[in-house]
Amino acid sequence: MKKQPCISIIGLGYVGLPLAVAFAKKFKVIGFDINAKRIEELNDGLDHTLEVDNELLQSVLKHNDDTGLVITNDQNLLYQADVHIVTVPTPTDKNRQPVLTPLIKASETIGQIMKKNDIVIYESTVYPGVTEDVCVPVLEEKSGLKFNQDFYAGYSPERINPGDKVHTVTQILKVTSGSTPEIAKYVDDLYAEVITAGTHMAPSIKVAEAAKVIENSQRDINIAFVNELSKIFRKLDIDTDAVIEAAATKWNFVKFTPGLVGGHCIGVDPYYLAQRALEVGYNPEIILAGRRMNDGMGEYVAQEVIKMMVQKEAKVKNGKTLVLGITFKENCPDVRNTKAIDVINELKAYNMQVDVCDPWANPEEVKSIFNLDLLTDCSKLDSKYDSIVLCVSHKEFLNLDYKALKNKNAVLFDVKSFLPKEIVDGRL
Numbered sequence: 001m002k003k004q005p006c007i008s009i010i011g012l013g014y015v016g017l018p019l020a021v022a023f024a025k026k027f028k029v030i031g032f033d034i035n036a037k038r039i040e041e042l043n044d045g046l047d048h049t050l051e052v053d054n055e056l057l058q059s060v061l062k063h064n065d066d067t068g069l070v071i072t073n074d075q076n077l078l079y080q081a082d083v084h085i086v087t088v089p090t091p092t093d094k095n096r097q098p099v100l101t102p103l104i105k106a107s108e109t110i111g112q113i114m115k116k117n118d119i120v121i122y123e124s125t126v127y128p129g130v131t132e133d134v135c136v137p138v139l140e141e142k143s144g145l146k147f148n149q150d151f152y153a154g155y156s157p158e159r160i161n162p163g164d165k166v167h168t169v170t171q172i173l174k175v176t177s178g179s180t181p182e183i184a185k186y187v188d189d190l191y192a193e194v195i196t197a198g199t200h201m202a203p204s205i206k207v208a209e210a211a212k213v214i215e216n217s218q219r220d221i222n223i224a225f226v227n228e229l230s231k232i233f234r235k236l237d238i239d240t241d242a243v244i245e246a247a248a249t250k251w252n253f254v255k256f257t258p259g260l261v262g263g264h265c266i267g268v269d270p271y272y273l274a275q276r277a278l279e280v281g282y283n284p285e286i287i288l289a290g291r292r293m294n295d296g297m298g299e300y301v302a303q304e305v306i307k308m309m310v311q312k313e314a315k316v317k318n319g320k321t322l323v324l325g326i327t328f329k330e331n332c333p334d335v336r337n338t339k340a341i342d343v344i345n346e347l348k349a350y351n352m353q354v355d356v357c358d359p360w361a362n363p364e365e366v367k368s369i370f371n372l373d374l375l376t377d378c379s380k381l382d383s384k385y386d387s388i389v390l391c392v393s394h395k396e397f398l399n400l401d402y403k404a405l406k407n408k409n410a411v412l413f414d415v416k417s418f419l420p421k422e423i424v425d426g427r428l
Contacts, residue, residue, distance in 0.1 A: 004066055005190070008032055008081035010106045012042060012071065014264075014334060015123060015158040016087035018051050018169040022194045024060040024069035030081055031071040032109075042071045048362065050333060051162065079113045083121065083190065086110070086135075087158060089264060090124045091337075096271045096291075098127065100134060107135045111142025114151055119178075121154040121187060125269050127213060127276035128206040131155045132179070147179070154178040154187040155205040157212030162263070163332025173197045177208035216269040217287055222256045223266075224290035227297055230258035230428040234304070240428060241417045258428040259416055260301070260339035260391060261294040262328035267337045298342020301428070305387050305413045306350055308426050314386045314409040317351045322385045322405065325392025326358045326366060326374065330416075333360045340391040341370055343415075347389075357381060359396045387411040393418035 005027060009020040012033040020031040033039055041048060045058035060069040070077065078084065088102040103124055110120055120139060122131050136147050145151045159172045174195045178184030188201045202208040230240045240258060248255045261267050270287050277284040309316050328338040340356075347354050357375040358366075366374040375381065378400055384407045390397060393416040402412055402423055412419075414427040421427075 004028070005082040006030065006080050008078045008084045008110075010078075010084060010086045010110065011088040011102075012038060013087070013089065014049050014051055014162050015160050016085075017042070017047060017049070017057075018160060019085065019087060019123070019158075020069055021052050021057060021060050022170050024063070024067060026067060026193055028063065028065070028067060028080075029060075029069045030077050031069055032073065032075070032078060033071075034073055036073055039071055039073050048333065049162070051160070075109055075113060078110065079115070082115075082117070083119045084110045084114070085121045085123060085156075087123045089336075090126055090268070090272070091264070092268050092271050098272050098275050100126070100130065103130070103135060104138055107138040108142050111139045114139065114143040114145060116145060116150050117152075119152045119154060119183060119186070121156055123156055123158040125157060125212050125216070125265065125272065126209055127272040128210040129276070131205050131209060152179050152183040153205065154183060155208045156187060156191060157208060157215075159212075159215075162334045163329060170194055170196050174199045175202055175208050175211055176200070177202040177205045179205060210273075213269050213273045216266045217273055217290075219256075220261060220266050220270050220294060221286060221290040222254065223259065223261050224293040226256045227258045227261075227293050227428070231300070234428075257417065258297075260297050260328075260343070262337045262339040263334065264328075264336040267294070267328075267339070295339075298339045299346045301389065301391075301413070301415055302343045302346030302350075304426065305347070305389055305411055308411045308413065309387055309409075312409045312411060312425070314407070314411055316386070318353070319386035320353045320355070320383060320407075321347050321387040321389065322381070322383075323347070323354060323356045324358070324378070324388065324390045324397050324400075325394055326356050326370070326372070327361050327392055327394075330393040331360065331395060333362060335361055335365060335369065343389060343391055344370075344372070347387075352386075355381075355383065355385070358392070358394070360394055381405060385410055387413065390414045390416060390418060392416070 007023050007027050008030040009016045010032050012031050020029050023029045086106045088106045091099045156176045161167050174191045176188040176199050178187045188199050192199050233240045247253050274284045274287050326340045327335050357378045363374040366372050386407050411425045414424040417427050
């Protein structure tokens with residue numbers, strides 16, 4: 001490893017910022033993002049994603065020649081770096097096709113400032129082959145340098161779990177890889193400097209890419225299985241949660257619970273693997289079946305709520321419903337690819353007035369993305385509702401007076417099996 005490399009981090013979101021802060025304790029780090037508002041916020045020592053403690057962020061912003069974090073949208077400053085780490089999002093489009101545009105744009109940015117012997121490490125989730133077959137040619141074209149002769153590449157998939165304060169970036173074992181054996185060792189040693197949980201050096205970049213994409217695909221399939229069980233057991237009038245608790249007493253049973261599967265990883269990554277499989281002539285049946293099951297759960301939840309309202313003779317048309325939570329998971333402000341919006345839209349399709357309350361989400365972001373006016377202080381709710389749907393198990397929702405919020409015959413549906421069983425009318 002170079003005595004004291006300078007590292008650039010391209011993309012300062014839920015993944016890039018925690019990584020930049022971790023490296024900045026030991027190295028000089030240049031954090032780059034194209035979002036000027038995000039740059040201004042971070043330079044003020046504030047992180048709205050809540051992934052990095054503001055005090056910790058402020059401490060690494062006090063940089064010197066050898067360590068600390070410089071946050072910028074000035075591409076020219078990236079020239080100082082010897083190692084460039086790309087942490088931009090890799091979403092899908094409306095047709096569930098991988099969108100590699102952010103990755104390609106980031107590669108163009110690096111290629112324009114890249115020097116001889118620089119190393120580019122990708123952390124964004126991709127299908128096997130993207131680093132070497134898509135990104136490297138862009139780097140070569142923009143830089144005029146030759147791969148594995150003038151510059152090198154690595155891949156080390158991100159494993160950050162947004163909102164998780166236990167499994168933080170340094171506490172999650174890191175898979176690493178490089179484009180040559182020497183570079184693989186260099187990349188592994190570099191991450192080992194800050195990842196206290198340890199590292200695992202994969203034999204190739206493609207292996208590391210594949211490992212990441214199957215991690216979330218496996219979880220997606222497992223949740224799809226219990227979501228299907230929930231549908232079956234609701235028809236049989238059996239408590240799904242009780243069934244899972246009983247089955248979990250066996251030593252080799254893997255416990256998953258039903259629910260809405262959103263977020264930027266689990267709800268997206270399987271499509272990357274499926275797309276690559278289709279390109280090489282294989283139809284991935286199980287992966288896509290799991291996706292279809294999980295993608296349909298928001299609509300299913302809303303329809304189950306409507307059925308229960310009809311049975312209880314609650315007001316449906318022009319009735320009022322309260323949806324609790326719009327983030328993709330509990331105690332986290334991330335609304336990317338949230339499936340709560342599917343519940344909301346389906347309820348609106350039945351001509352219901354829908355209020356949405358979430359103390360964690362950013363109202364401006366929710367308005368911009370979903371065109372919804374968000375309520376954030378659930379303790380001040382003063383309406384009565386014909387149905388209440390808890391989509392996200394934020395801790396604040398445990399303290400609400402549900403009896404006071406319900407009209408006569410109202411339905412309280414708990415998607416997450418979060419509330420006391422005796423107060424809810426239905427759950428998955």
